[in-house]
Amino acid sequence: MKGVVRIVSLCPSITETLIGLGLESQLVGVTRFCIHPAEVVAKLEKVGGTKTPELDRIRALAPDFIFMNEEENRREDYEALAADFRIDSTLPKKVREVPALLRHLGALTGTEALAEQQAQALEQSLEDLAANPAPAFRYAYLIWREPWMAVNRDTYVADLWAQAGGIGVFDDHPDRYPIVRLAELADAAPDLLLLPDEPFPFQEKHRAELAGLLPHTAIRLVSGDDCCWHGLRTRRGVELVGRLAKEPFKRAQR
Numbered sequence: 001m002k003g004v005v006r007i008v009s010l011c012p013s014i015t016e017t018l019i020g021l022g023l024e025s026q027l028v029g030v031t032r033f034c035i036h037p038a039e040v041v042a043k044l045e046k047v048g049g050t051k052t053p054e055l056d057r058i059r060a061l062a063p064d065f066i067f068m069n070e071e072e073n074r075r076e077d078y079e080a081l082a083a084d085f086r087i088d089s090t091l092p093k094k095v096r097e098v099p100a101l102l103r104h105l106g107a108l109t110g111t112e113a114l115a116e117q118q119a120q121a122l123e124q125s126l127e128d129l130a131a132n133p134a135p136a137f138r139y140a141y142l143i144w145r146e147p148w149m150a151v152n153r154d155t156y157v158a159d160l161w162a163q164a165g166g167i168g169v170f171d172d173h174p175d176r177y178p179i180v181r182l183a184e185l186a187d188a189a190p191d192l193l194l195l196p197d198e199p200f201p202f203q204e205k206h207r208a209e210l211a212g213l214l215p216h217t218a219i220r221l222v223s224g225d226d227c228c229w230h231g232l233r234t235r236r237g238v239e240l241v242g243r244l245a246k247e248p249f250k251r252a253q254r
Contacts, residue, residue, distance in 0.1 A: 010068035017231030134245035164245035196224030218249030
């Protein structure tokens with residue numbers, strides 16, 4: 001593995017990807033938010049949260065390599081660890097950047113062949129989605145409740161839904177994760193409202209709560225991991241948006 005034998009991963013999607021590339025035995029530390037695959041991460045040492053890593057514990061593990069994400073992790077933690085350890089920190093905002101990310105991780109860890117296989121499989125999934133487009137639709141994707149928060153176009157989530165013809169009703173908002181009022185959501189009247197199970201755990205009761213506000217909007221509960229995590233899970237995200245975009249919900253004529 002190119003001299004890398006001890007890895008700490010501070011980004012859940014990267015943890016899942018590294019395990020998928022066969023690096024389970026090299027992982028010596030992950031965050032408590034690294035939950036996939038459950039049967040593997042349950043056995044790995046936890047080193048805090050993505051934004052609250054336990055730096056002393058990480059140092060005690062003496063990793064050869066630390067993987068981070070520029071959005072999930074804090075700059076100050078990166079700087080504190082970079083003084084002593086080799087770090088790779090990435091931030092894909094576009095789904096079509098993920099095949100390159102997989103190849104990058106493969107090159108760093110000596111798993112080029114498997115990474116290339118996975119990158120090509122994702123590229124094929126994206127080509128298949130583009131070859132069978134669904135009609136365009138307007139959507140809103142919420143990430144929090146009280147305050148209600150959504151996403152704009154400068155996010156991985158928005159780019160994923162754009163692959164399937166989605167146009168976010170808050171795409172042009174100046175904030176990447178805008179706080180929105182329910183009145184704004186009602187005025188926007190999206191064709192499709194997406195309620196993920198993380199970071200806020202939206203449930204059926206929240207879908208019912210919003211159904212009265214948006215009587216003509218299709219409301220779906222979705223996997224936040226599939227919509228937000230990049231890496232090997234991106235293929236699941238592509239399959240999800242492709243499937244939901246082809247559901248027979250009403251598209252408004254605007």
